[in-house]
Amino acid sequence: MSGDPLGGATTADLLRRHDLRTTKALGQHFLVDPNTTRRIVEVAGVGPGDRVLEIGAGAGTLTRALAATGARVVAFEIDERLRPVLGEVLDGFDVDLRFADAATADLVGLVAGGSWTLVANLPYNVGTPLVLDLLRTAPAIERFVVMLQREAVERLAAPPGSRVYGLPSVVCAIHGEVEVAMRVPPTVFLPRPKVESAVAVVTRSPAPELADVAIDLAAQAFGQRRKMLRSSLRGVASSEDLAAAGIDPTARPEQVGAEGFLALAGVLR
Numbered sequence: 001m002s003g004d005p006l007g008g009a010t011t012a013d014l015l016r017r018h019d020l021r022t023t024k025a026l027g028q029h030f031l032v033d034p035n036t037t038r039r040i041v042e043v044a045g046v047g048p049g050d051r052v053l054e055i056g057a058g059a060g061t062l063t064r065a066l067a068a069t070g071a072r073v074v075a076f077e078i079d080e081r082l083r084p085v086l087g088e089v090l091d092g093f094d095v096d097l098r099f100a101d102a103a104t105a106d107l108v109g110l111v112a113g114g115s116w117t118l119v120a121n122l123p124y125n126v127g128t129p130l131v132l133d134l135l136r137t138a139p140a141i142e143r144f145v146v147m148l149q150r151e152a153v154e155r156l157a158a159p160p161g162s163r164v165y166g167l168p169s170v171v172c173a174i175h176g177e178v179e180v181a182m183r184v185p186p187t188v189f190l191p192r193p194k195v196e197s198a199v200a201v202v203t204r205s206p207a208p209e210l211a212d213v214a215i216d217l218a219a220q221a222f223g224q225r226r227k228m229l230r231s232s233l234r235g236v237a238s239s240e241d242l243a244a245a246g247i248d249p250t251a252r253p254e255q256v257g258a259e260g261f262l263a264l265a266g267v268l269r
Contacts, residue, residue, distance in 0.1 A: 011059050011190055018084050022191060026079055027123030030059045031147075033188035037065050043181045043201060044145045046071040046117050053111060053141065055102045055120040055130065058082070060089035066119060067093040074110065076102040103130055111140040121147040128152055128168055135175040135202065136212065144202040145181075153180055153198035160257040166225070170218040173258035174211050176204040210265035217268075218261045221253035228252060241267050 011032050015021065022028035031037060040062065046052055048070030057063045057077035067073045067090070074096040077086065086097060098105070103126060118134065118141045120127055127148045134141055146153070151164065157178040158165040172178045184197040208214070217233065224232040230239045230249035239249035245263040247256055 011061065014059060014085050014088065020081055020085065023079070027126070028058065028079070029189040029191060029193045031062060031121065031184075031188060032190045036182075036184060036188050037062055039182060040119070040145065040147070040199060041065050041069060043199060044117055044119055045143070051111075051114055051116045053107070053116050053118045055118070055127075056122045057086060057097065058121065060086040062119070062121065063095055063097075064089055064093055067095050071117075072096075074098065076100055076105065078102070107134060108138045111138055114140060116141045117143045117145065119145045123149075128156070131156075131202070132168055132171045135171055135204070136215070139204070139207070142204045144176075144204075145199060146202070147184060147197055147199045150183060150196040150198040153200040156200050156202070160255060162254070165254045167215075167218055167222045170222075170258050170261060171215055172202055174214060174262065175207055176202045178202050208262055210262060210269065213265040213268070214258070214261040217264055218253065218256075218258075221256070221261075225253050229256070237264060237268060 011030050022030070044052070044066065046066065046069050050071040052066050052071045052073045054063055054066060054073055054075040057075040059082065063073060063075045072094070076098050078101050080099050083099065090097065120131065122130070127146060131144055131146055135144070155164045155166060155168045156172050157180050158169040179201045181199045181201045184199060186192040186194065186196060217236065220236060221229055221232045228250045229242055229247060229252065232253065233242070242249045242264065245260060245267045247260050247264060
């Protein structure tokens with residue numbers, strides 16, 4: 001996905017002129033509404049000298065809008081076919097454009113040192129795992145602005161007890177604060193997806209000492225989410241351990257907040 005500050009016809013014309021069609025396998029839906037593009041840039045809150053890591057440059061116009069703020073943009077795009085389109089759209093802008101799969105690139109090494117803002121417009125199956133991994137491994141990324149399928153964004157922001165609360169919710173709650181910044185209708189994309197999208201903003205907080213242990217416990221618990229914790233965590237935590245952490249052993253994982261898993265990690269330390 002990518003934004004188009006000049007209007008939908010421009011992206012359509014660019015693709016037609018370069019004899020390109022979007023690919024379902026890559027989940028390509030180019031954002032063509034200038035107002036939405038502008039709002040995403042505003043939500044990102046970047047300006048001169050800021051460092052931005054964009055994943056999923058697409059047709060490049062969101063990349064261009066980010067670079068126009070004066071931010072230093074490193075943009076990843078997996079589809080080599082878009083090279084001539086991006087070359088045209090980004091002409092005159094200082095963007096470090098990399099044609100590579102961000103999911104396998106050394107992003108942690110790339111952003112080491114300083115502070116970064118991540119902007120990612122990706123399909124759920126790619127975007128969510130990547131964001132969760134970078135939350136755990138790339139502390140230099142202090143702000144995440146992520147456009148995903150609306151249901152996926154709701155999972156990131158879900159509170160305990162919610163129908164969609166799960167491991168992504170726990171990871172986000174341990175490493176930061178999540179805000180659903182805006183909903184994005186299908187009508188602003190080319191081609192139109194069948195689902196509504198949304199933009200989540202995750203603002204990083206300092207990681208608790210036992211963050212990774214707590215997340216591993218949550219992962220095991222949610223791996224058997226229909227079971228009581230005394231069963232799903234059997235062999236790892238006893239009923240006594242759960243009680244000592246303030247957790248009802250008969251509770252199910254969706255009833256336990258991030259602080260509960262952190263408390264249990266402390267008990268098991």
